[in-house]
Amino acid sequence: MQIPFNKPFLAGKELDYIKDAVHSGKISGDGAFTRKCQQYFEHRYGFLKTLLTTSCTDALEMAAILSNIKPGDEVISPSYTFVSTVNAFVLRGARIHFIDSHPDQPNMNENLIEEAITKRTKAILPVHYAGVSCNMDPIMKIASKHQLMVIEDAAQAIDSFYKGKPLGSIGHFAAFSFHETKNIISGEGGMIAINRKPFIKRAEIIREKGTNRSAFFRGEVNKYGWVDIGSSFLPSDIIAAFLFAQIEHLDQIQQKRKLLWTQYHQAMLLLEKEGKIRLPVIPGYATNNAHMFYFVCRNLKERSALLKHLKSKGILAVFHYLSLHKSAFYKKIHAKRKLDHADRFTNCLIRLPLFYDMTNQEQDKVIGEVISFYKK
Numbered sequence: 018m019q020i021p022f023n024k025p026f027l028a029g030k031e032l033d034y035i036k037d038a039v040h041s042g043k044i045s046g047d048g049a050f051t052r053k054c055q056q057y058f059e060h061r062y063g064f065l066k067t068l069l070t071t072s073c074t075d076a077l078e079m080a081a082i083l084s085n086i087k088p089g090d091e092v093i094s095p096s097y098t099f100v101s102t103v104n105a106f107v108l109r110g111a112r113i114h115f116i117d118s119h120p121d122q123p124n125m126n127e128n129l130i131e132e133a134i135t136k137r138t139k140a141i142l143p144v145h146y147a148g149v150s151c152n153m154d155p156i157m158k159i160a161s162k163h164q165l166m167v168i169e170d171a172a173q174a175i176d177s178f179y180k181g182k183p184l185g186s187i188g189h190f191a192a193f194s195f196h197e198t199k200n201i202i203s204g205e206g207g208m209i210a211i212n213r214k215p216f217i218k219r220a221e222i223i224r225e226k227g228t229n230r231s232a233f234f235r236g237e238v239n240k241y242g243w244v245d246i247g248s249s250f251l252p253s254d255i256i257a258a259f260l261f262a263q264i265e266h267l268d269q270i271q272q273k274r275k276l277l278w279t280q281y282h283q284a285m286l287l288l289e290k291e292g293k294i295r296l297p298v299i300p301g302y303a304t305n306n307a308h309m310f311y312f313v314c315r316n317l318k319e320r321s322a323l324l325k326h327l328k329s330k331g332i333l334a335v336f337h338y339l340s341l342h343k344s345a346f347y348k349k350i351h352a353k354r355k356l357d358h359a360d361r362f363t364n365c366l367i368r369l370p371l372f373y374d375m376t377n378q379e380q381d382k383v384i385g386e387v388i389s390f391y392k393k
């Protein structure tokens with residue numbers, strides 16, 4: 018039995034809706050399915066305005082433009098994150114001030130933000146790792162005190178909450194991903210949530226190549242033209258058709274993922290008690306959307322041995338981010354500050370297979386092999 022790390026899945030009517038989109042005669046952006054998806058997210062989660070994008074990376078690039086990031090500006094980001102979180106801001110000329118994770122979980126340590134702020138700081142980038150919320154109240158408080166933008170990287174955070182508030186609804190902007198590795202998918206795909214009214218019009222323009230095409234189609238202006246910078250950030254309605262079919266089964270998908278997550282967690286409790294691994298920490302203010310099941314090994318050598326053991330049994334477990342302050346691209350620019358926790362998660366964190374179609378038999382095999390590794 019080979020067990021992949023992830024397997025894209027059909028939740029329901031994906032192929033029917035793609036057919037519908039094609040037969041409708043309009044498969045470019047902002048068609049009927051795009052509108053249905055956006056309305057759904059706005060109603061369900063209270064995002065002020067959402068726009069589907071071609072990826073979360075593109076949603077982040079839109080957020081960087083909307084935040085008016087200029088060369089020399091600084092943004093504060095966790096080092097333990099995906100390159101897209103910060104690349105979007107580097108593209109606008111920003112300098113990234115990387116800060117460390119919490120000792121017990123990979124999210125940015127909000128206590129380190131204020132000392133990282135300088136006259137040039139423009140934005141804070143909380144990344145909700147594994148769909149578990151950053152501590153947003155202090156982050157929003159610091160941002161408002163220093164007049165900074167907050168852009169939530171909510172790529173992994175659909176249907177997750179902070180003190181009852183949906184993630185992605187708190188910062189000025191939030192970026193979601195529907196990449197095939199996330200909870201709900203469209204192959205590639207993403208969405209920007211815009212939670213402050215003054216930014217909505219400009220967001221539509223930036224997404225439509227810098228034109229006021231959206232306003233034109235609503236009849237608000239009688240011709241459309243080039244009014245700002247922008248790019249082509251809107252996905253085909255074929256992508257939205259796929260996504261809408263997934264959305265219809267969101268609760269069912271979440272239920273299954275949470276069941277798998279809980280089964281992993283239960284099965285690994287003893288290993289944690291024996292001091293062999295550290296299980297994920299979910300703070301009281303956060304929910305768990307079961308985006309990912311990870312745990313933290315004692316050291317790099319042990320993690321490598323575990324990955325190798327699982328691979329020899331046909332199980333594809335994987336490590337995750339390589340802290341960005343040590344990346345080939347940024348290590349020369351990063352000041353010499355040490356970010357020990359980010360480095361430890363780089364070296365010791367392991368993710369186990371978790372996907373909608375995973376069978377109990379498959380999961381039992383993964384659990385059995387992890388436990389047998391630690392018995393040796």
Ligand SMILES: *Cc1c(COP(=O)(O)O)cnc(C)c1O
Nearest residue numbers: 072073074099101172194196207
């Ligand atoms: C997946 C992911 C992204 C990128 O998403 P795309 O849709 O592939 O661009 C960005 N940030 C985080 C934290 C992610 O997990």
